[in-house]
Amino acid sequence: MEKVKRNERVIAMLKILSNAPNKSFTLNYFSDLFGAAKSTISEDIDIVREVLEKYALGALETVTGAAGGVMYLARTDAADNYAFLTRVCSKMQDAARILPGGFLYVTDILNDPTVTARMGEILAAWYYEARADFVLTVETMGIPVALMTARSLGVPLIIARRDARMTDGSVVTINYLSGSSHTMQRMSLPKRSVREGQRALIVDDFLKGGGTAVGLRDLMKEFNAQVVGTAFVMEAATSKAKLIDDYRSLMVLEDVNEAGKTVSISPSKLFGKRA
């Protein structure tokens, strides 16, 4: 077998690993691919790991033992995350985004693949240890961030629908009360989409009253699945208590002042670096 040089090995290795985040590759895999000794592959891994850390571009984690190997994790730098979310907040604070009724137009930001990929990395890093089997969201606004989170976690995405379709097959449907508007809502999941005992990470775009989150948790109960985490892109800082209190969010929307044309939003306290 032709010998492969270190430059070549580290480049191909990084691309293969980062194409499949949170998935373990054995040293044998790379050893065979490059025709190199396992000790050489170990050195390659150390080099890639150090460079990713130095430039805050992610992390390589080595798992030892029989099922051992190496995997790419999207653990980005805390200061970098804070700076990124501050930029997103400042974009959202544009007065032109204020809609009648005090709503905020953020659809473009929540659909931006660059923004959602980065948000997905941050959310995934929070929940690597929760060992979710899938990410659960409800259509439509939260889908892009939930998909990118699932991508960084290396797990499937499952989308609850407001109205079941023929292509869903048999479904489980629940009714729930919206926490903020107190209207009855409905959502459905295909029966075959979740298996008993699986672990769900709930990811949605916006937490106001918490009704939808409770609905998603109730839906998981119907499947005897376990919710191992609940996360939102934004939460509204309202005076009223929310229906859930065990969750995380990337940003806190303090206020949309329609008359004064101001929006107050900042990275969540979890980033611990408020100015």
Place this chain on the structure above:
Amino acid sequence: MEKVKRNERVIAMLKILSNAPNKSFTLNYFSDLFGAAKSTISEDIDIVREVLEKYALGALETVTGAAGGVMYLARTDAADNYAFLTRVCSKMQDAARILPGGFLYVTDILNDPTVTARMGEILAAWYYEARADFVLTVETMGIPVALMTARSLGVPLIIARRDARMTDGSVVTINYLSGSSHTMQRMSLPKRSVREGQRALIVDDFLKGGGTAVGLRDLMKEFNAQVVGTAFVMEAATSKAKLIDDYRSLMVLEDVNEAGKTVSISPSKLFGKRA
């Protein structure tokens, strides 16, 4: 400035470039980042390019001139693409996926981030030259693939909704006839989401009669935007003519035989390697 070694440069460069597909970075950017001469950076680029090509992991394109630079493109190998789609088809051919009415359960596959990321790369590679300003889809099933296509193209995703929400602001709504069921459908886009003269790439999950695709094209006319491509994950091979004929698809669904419990689906002829 501390000198940075080649290993380190090629690793960081690849990660930075592949984090932002189809986006040009100047040689000066890397020259400053690594404290290296532009000629050295050029050599680094050549090394990364050769390795990506050798292992079919993507491509680096160099743009010369004043606005010059280097960018990562997800051009994957033709034989690899064909093999990937063949695997997807064989998964879809599982008789357990057949639903009453001859529908096929593929939701799990269309929501799988690994599968959709790869599909997005293939679709993006088809349309790099079309210079789309955004990818357009309609909720819900096509969103994951459309988002991943937008990610590989480095452009935003825009999602038409069946029902407009308060958070959409002013919207443009059109009515259209579903090509297959001849029922009236409706979809909306926020007025501020598209600007006159922009270039749209339509990406959706399934082409049957073509009514939705015509609807999306009509919607773009309302914005005086130009449709530069139309692509689907799957098209149904029906005897009836479709309402559109200028499109591409990844796979062709020939038949779902409910009684015989067989599904016939294969990669589209565009991959040119049918067995």
